[in-house]
Amino acid sequence: MGEEKADKITLLELLAAVRAGDRKALAQAISVAENQPTELESALPQEMSKSHVVGITGAPGVGKSTTVSALITYLRKQNKSIAVIAVDPSSPISGGALLGDRIRLNEHFLDSHVFIRSLATRGHLGGLTASTQLSIRLAALAGFDVIIVETVGVGQSEVEIMKHAETVVVVMAPGMGDGIQASKAGILEIGHIYLVNKSDRDGAKETAKELEKSLHLSHRSGTWQPMILLGAMEQSTGIAELVEAISLHQKS
Ligand SMILES: Nc1nc2c(ncn2[C@@H]2O[C@H](COP(=O)(O)OP(=O)(O)O)[C@@H](O)[C@H]2O)c(=O)[nH]1
Numbered sequence: 001m002g003e004e005k006a007d008k009i010t011l012l013e014l015l016a017a018v019r020a021g022d023r024k025a026l027a028q029a030i031s032v033a034e035n036q037p038t039e040l041e042s043a044l045p046q047e048m049s050k051s052h053v054v055g056i057t058g059a060p061g062v063g064k065s066t067t068v069s070a071l072i073t074y075l076r077k078q079n080k081s082i083a084v085i086a087v088d089p090s091s092p093i094s095g096g097a098l099l100g101d102r103i104r105l106n107e108h109f110l111d112s113h114v115f116i117r118s119l120a121t122r123g124h125l126g127g128l129t130a131s132t133q134l135s136i137r138l139a140a141l142a143g144f145d146v147i148i149v150e151t152v153g154v155g156q157s158e159v160e161i162m163k164h165a166e167t168v169v170v171v172m173a174p175g176m177g178d179g180i181q182a183s184k185a186g187i188l189e190i191g192h193i194y195l196v197n198k199s200d201r202d203g204a205k206e207t208a209k210e211l212e213k214s215l216h217l218s219h220r221s222g223t224w225q226p227m228i229l230l231g232a233m234e235q236s237t238g239i240a241e242l243v244e245a246i247s248l249h250q251k252s
């Protein structure tokens with residue numbers, strides 16, 4: 001059929017469309033990255049990227065997606081374009097967590113300067129890390145100013161995925177036993193910025209203090225000293241400070 005033939009464009013044509021800003025092509029290319037990573041990788045040009053890749057990680061329920069949504073709203077006012085890659089290593093198919101994310105990110109779905117895509121694991125984690133990295137490169141090829149990678153959970157897989165982010169924001173919330181989980185997952189080693197979210201609730205300052213102690217104890221090389229911020233992203237409280245901290249880290 002003629003129509004079917006027209007659909008079968010080559011990978012190089014697809015990538016050219018991604019570069020030209022075609023969002024449907026980007027979504028399609030990410031699917032290729034998930035299913036045929038090797039083919040995509042070899043067709044993907046090695047280019048300098050102007051995108052700033054920001055990782056958002058932390059335990060389920062701390063407010064990562066709410067933070068992402070607040071970030072999008074704020075960055076859109078600065079006229080920046082944003083791609084969000086939401087990674088869920090825990091669910092074989094897009095599960096409940098991502099459904100919640102969808103609701104949280106709903107208001108941005110119709111904005112043509114915002115691209116949102118979920119990746120779920122299909123078997124092994126190595127594959128997910130690879131498809132995440134390829135998705136980041138594709139979003140960079142599409143020319144987004146900021147690429148946000150949100151991961152669900154705080155396991156070793158998140159630590160792996162966060163290696164592909166230039167600036168890593170670890171989100172925490174009061175009273176969720178983050179301290180123990182954080183040290184287990186090596187999250188104290190990977191964060192450039194720690195956001196203690198839900199500061200409208202009791203215990204946020206205590207969580208921040210505890211975190212400061214733990215960070216002080218974990219030895220770091222390099223010049224960047226991790227920042228600790230308090231915020232309530234549901235009310236966008238502290239979002240300006242978060243964007244400022246991200247930008248400070250980018251320049252460091
Ligand atoms: N009280 C309070 N609740 C928040 C805040 N930010 C997010 N939440 C709530 O925390 C829950 C989990 O948020 P979500 O962004 O989906 O967390 P994620 O699993 O880390 O992505 C939701 O019910 C949010 O409405 C906040 O600043 N204050």
Ligand SMILES: [Mg+2]
Binds near residue numbers: 064065066
């Ligand atoms: Mg989420």
